[in-house]
Amino acid sequence: MPADNSCISISGPWQHRFVQANGAQFHIAHAGTYSDTRPLVLLVHGFPQYWWAWREQIAPLAAAGFEVAAIDKRGFGGSDKTPNSADALLLTDDLIALVHSLGYDRAFLVGLGRGGALAWSAVSKAPDLFAGLVTVSSPHPRTLHRLGMHLTLRTWRHAIDSFLTPLAEKKLQDSRHIAQLLQEWSAPGNNGAAGQAELYTQALRLPGVARAALAQLRWTLLSQHSARGRQYLRESANPVKVPILAVRGALDPLLPPRAWNKDVEFARGSYELLTIAQAGHFVPEEQPAAFTDALRIFLQTHC
Template identity: 50%
Template sequence: MGEHRDDLPLVLLIHGFPEYWWAWRNQIQTIADAGYEVAAIDQRGIAGSDKTPNSSDALTLAQDISAIARSLGASRIVVVGHGRGGQLAWAAPALAPGMVEGVLTFSAPHARAIQRPGTHLTLRTWRHVLTTFVPPLARRGLTDPVSLEHLLAEWSAPGNDGASSQAQIYAAAMRLPEAAGISLDQLRWSYTAVQRPTGRRYFELTKNAIEVPVWSVRGQLDPLLPERAWRQDHTFTTGNFRQITVANSGHFIPEEVPEESSQIILEFLHHVAHQA
């Protein structure tokens, strides 16, 4: 492992649905070897994390990012998020101004872009949205390894088992008390955020453009989020913005193309360090 440098920010890795910190297993050591302290967290309510009454709204979950960093003794962070974790990463600079030095997202257009009306999502995405509103069926799909393997494979590039090969592990995490239900609650909150007081508050707090560097990475073969889903992302930043498309990858980029994802993270961290 490389020697930790005190002048570098903490790197926080935020997983997406339907996973937990294990989704970053291929990147943790690489980041640490580059001299960074790195923490891959479980979002509130997921896997072994605390199950609290307010585990579903993105405002609370985004606030958790800076709270976790402070609990680890950090005053400067770079946030790297995948999927729903990436949408929380977009919000982190607004909720912790002066603390977040960079935002890198995988498979995560800005939440405001996802909420707008239009055909920016695929029919497969909308089909999954409807499934989450049938909790018994959706919970079974997350806790049964065979069903979960099918979902992970369906959202990946054809023939890529980087994520689906871990279905047994992810299903076991979903079988922990309340984990599957909370995970689905978080998704339903996202889909109905504009109708919720906490959602309106969340969008109000995150309406200003982000001044720190933001890089957004999409899988060219992502079956949930077509290229048009990212068209508005540049309007949410005033700092350095870069859109990266990764070939031969679906939705689970860090697991489907782990080495390329690690290199993108290191390149981004290098960029942030030279922006400071």
């Protein structure tokens, strides 16, 4: 039976486009019009999501005067699934190349979870290209690669489970497992993300996606043991001088407040850590109004 890819092209106040960048084709949900006075806003999802994670933000940001592109990362959704989709150096370069492919020389980069780590790295690697950085549930990547108590036991349990292939790959294609994962990572009783489990599972069932998702997690966990991984961490450690808004959910079960303590080692411009109440790991879906307002204010202040 052919995979059901209708989850990629869901209609709404956006258009679906395909963009060539860095040797691959990327699917984006796009809204707004080009501006030569305002930077692009590039939205980068985390695990186990795809562009749909930003459905509540796309239209409001476009209405505020920004051109907005919510991407499917390489290996996810409607974007190419190349053999090397796990390499974070390549994934970082994808973000840089996408900004250029969309015709901009300035952009705001907004990333959640693993997408936030890549956003940190892209701004570190190409500082002149970015006007600002917004991370959600994503401390600096060098923090996440350090062993220590900045992560919770639930985070480490999930990391260990990610090695259990092919069982883990099958679990990612099971809507009951995805619903449980989304619920566990959310604030108690909040279904903003968990209510989308069927769509996220449908996207994970697309050919190659679950395998790419697990490969990216394993690459992250083992990065310090490979030359490419060590290079990625070095290139992610440059001082970031653009304005940064770091957002966390007050009830995030994966990342306690102390996980952000080391951000100031890398943030050399304005830096704000914003905690949003009644939200877990998936803040834009769990508290969309509060998050969108904070994001819009940040973008308008620094554009």
